[in-house]
Amino acid sequence: MQPVPPTTPPQDLPAAALSTGAVARRLGVSPTTLRSWERRYAIGPARREDGRHRRWTAQDIARLELMCRLTAQGVPPAEAARAAQDTAPAAPAVREDAGRAPGGPNSLPLGEVRPECRGLARAAVRLDAPAVEELLDAALAEHGLVTAWEEVIAPTLHAVGRKWASAGERYVEVEHLLSWYVSSALRRIRTAPGQPHTPPVLLACVPGELHSLPMEALAAALGERGLPVRMFGPALPADALHEAVRRTGPRAVVLWSQSRTTADRPLVRSVAGIEWGLRGARGHSAVLLAGPGWASGPQDPRTERLFGLRSGVDLIAALAAAGTTPPATGAVRAAPAAYGS
Structure with a gap:
């Protein structure tokens, strides 16, 4: 097993507990993945509302973020989950530099962006294609094409390009994977019927x-x-x-x-x-x-x-x-x- 990196507190977590969907968007994983991790590795939220609805606290999210970092380094999910649970990170404090993307030297320079943008960037860096696809579809469905492009997709593409330009030949695979799934998501958008004989x-x-x-x-x-x-x-x-x-x-x-x-x-x-x-x-x-x-x-x-x-x-x-x-x-x-x- 690889050494466990020191736990660093997330930079953009609110004090209130979050839903599974909100946590998935922030961390760049799909809600299905979070539920699978909870079922298989017992790395789930400590709090539920009415016994059904999951609510993830800052400590829960810190453990998930550590698991995401470990799996991105190639640690098997079961080992990453055990390490994240054993580390038991303390509740992170909300910091003033909330616009900076956590994740160390492999993170993308995003600045002040929507949480969905940060999650999409993390999934792309991990080469987590299912999560990238699901996050893109969710952003398009929730915000509409134009807002999703201008406020989620394009900022992430720009950040990947800047990272690639500053890191030599590294991160080309991230750019290619993200571009492919963005293109695929755009082509799934339904075309509305138009007026016949209209010049194109x-x-x-x-x-x-x-x-x-x-x-x-x-x-x-x-x-x-x-x-x-x-x-x-x-x-x-x-x-x-x-x-x-x-x-x-x-x-x-x-x-x-x-x-x-x-x-x-x-x-x-x-x-x-x-x-x-x-x-x-x-x-x-x-x-x-x-x-x-x-x-x-x-x-x-x-x-x-x-x-x-x-x-x-x-x-x-x-x-x-x-x-x-x-x-x-x-x-x-x-x-x-x-x-x-």
Whole structure:
């Protein structure tokens, strides 16, 4: 058995006892896992309301957190449970630095975030795929797609990216696992029926750009509103993009660029200049630029910047209702929000 690391008090636990669901979100495990641990290893809450409802105290949660750390290091669950029970951590005090993620050097730099975000990060670091999947589905069901993306999913993706950038080749597996399950969760979102014969919205990453999750989130959010989407994913070649615009006659074309190296301004101007439709009734698509890669450079004619998922969906919905001419710059714009990975 591996040595038991010293118990450090959790940094974000309230004094009041919590439900199983709340504890699961904070620790990044599924409620089913907590109930399984209680049944198999007797590592459960000391308190129940009305003999049925579990209520986890600070001491209970401290034991669970130690068990999570041990299992993340490869200790078998039965041994981790015994070690957590034998340690019997004292009740942690609520600290002023509650925004800092506990967990030592393997934790992700999250800052002030929702508890669900912290739990999702812990599950991702442990490579606990079932917990990641369940936590994503719970966040989407509870908060809705846009809020879950901007306040839970995107902050966790950003934290994984920062950790990977600062740790060399480590944590790439965490990023890949989390990205896969985020993508899967987004594709499970039900599309609402839309108006027939409505021009679609074309979504694509510019050539050389492989980060497609933000476009997948936008596709899912537009689908929820019944707006037709043509999603082309990462690194769409320029010729294929031009052909897709001509063939579909889209209401808008959204181009994602994650970095300045992929932000192709000549491509934007060429797409904005494409005409489609029958002779005598030609039309142009609005071109919307999304992603941090477009942060620098002049504003191109007939283009608009998107700064967040919520405001981006609102702007596209306005275009769909009003026609293909973009509103005046800034007319449907919010403060920059989490809209990328």
